[in-house]
Amino acid sequence: MTDSRLDPVEVHLPDDHAARALATDAREGLTATPKTLPPKWFYDARGSDLFERITRLPEYYPTRAEREILAARADEIAAVTGAQTLVELGSGSSEKTRLLLDALRSAGTLTHIVALDVSATALRDAAAALAAEYGGVQVSGVVGDFTEHLGLLPGQPTRLVAFLGGTIGNFLPTERADFLTAVRAVLKPGEWLLLGTDLVKEEHTLVRAYDDAEGVTAEFNRNVLHVLNRELGADFDPADFDHIARWDPDHEWIEMRLRAKRALQATITDLDLKVEFTKGEDIRTEISAKFRQEKVATELAAAGFTLEHWWTDEANRFALTLARAD
Structure with missing residues (x-):
């Protein structure tokens, strides 16, 4: 059999696409009510490794x-x-x-x-x-x-x-x-x-899949804060946030959230932005519809x-x- 032909990789995104998209999503999402961040920002190298661990967990x-x-x-x-x-x-x-x-x-x-x-x-x-x-x-x-x-x-x-x-x-x-x-x-x-x-299935099975006993999914969820710190000069302490996974029966989706353990302020230097959190305030980081x-x-x-x-x-x-x- 002949060798495959590997075409040159076509690039339709500018080199700074990810940086600009992250900045836009962070500014828009963290100044919104309620606060949100898209799940794609979980997946830097560390986040991708954590997700590979998640796929091997018994709950997932x-x-x-x-x-x-x-x-x-x-x-x-x-x-x-x-x-x-x-x-x-x-x-x-x-x-x-x-x-x-x-x-x-x-x-x-x-x-x-x-x-x-x-x-x-x-x-x-x-x-x-x-x-x-x-x-x-x-x-x-x-x-x-x-x-x-x-x-x-x-x-x-x-x-x-x-x-x-x-x-x-x-x-x-x-x-x-x-x-x-x-x-x-x-x-x-x-x-x-x-x-x-x-x-769609029973709530217990769904929630366990997004809130495993080892805490790997919790670390994966908090990884978005590590990404903001590294890429945008933010000063989030991921330990200030609890991982929340909840089933929304009306929309039939799982929501992952990061919930502030206390009232706090985070600074995102590259955006010249200060973000205030009240105790118990959430950032919704993912929906996963069933x-x-x-x-x-x-x-x-x-x-x-x-x-x-x-x-x-x-x-x-x-x-x-x-x-x-x-």
Whole structure:
């Protein structure tokens, strides 16, 4: 088999994109009522390591459940889609998609792998590894934001876009609608979206998944304050904040928050900003929406997709949806 062609990584974000986005999010979120910060700022190198630890914790089921479904259904996904191009959004290390890639290669259809991520370093490493592993397959890396740059993705039909890990749950409902509509806009009728969603279940299981006994998730949550300190010259003491994970039954999502243990003031030097906290005041750092099949089908239909297959793990904790562009 011939060697893969590793395309030059396409970069659609300026070098200072992350710094400017963090500054904007910090200023807007920490001067709002209530205070918020987006979950993407958990993931510096330390945060990514902490999240890898989280995925191995007994309480955190989503990663294992999704992998169980992929292991059981990858061959079926390959047969149904006949995909020539696999596009992974937020690719990271692309580890989870290898089950799909192996199935598509075995089916004889895979010709192109496209990985999109905001981290140029992680993407280059992942693309090089994929090129080495999948001989004869073209590999493209795109440094971009999947909320902005979907229309710039390479790849020939038939394409299968994979958005795994339950990441769609981090979007507010209007953001989900915009995202799904944007994905549909770049696909031709008959192309495919594979979507991972965590499912509604009893509160105890959900809360434990985001508030583990070892405190790893608490440290992960506080890591956003370490990021602000390092990148924006802030003086937060992460120990001043409790980690809170709560289930919101009305919205059917988990919220992660950082709650001030006392009244305090933090200075963010690079923004020339002082942020006041009362005792017990929260920063909401993440929502993680949980889904039911009807809700997924309705939201996909509104964006121009038809839900063709719905698969769950044996314990019915997590779902993969295969949807066809209308």
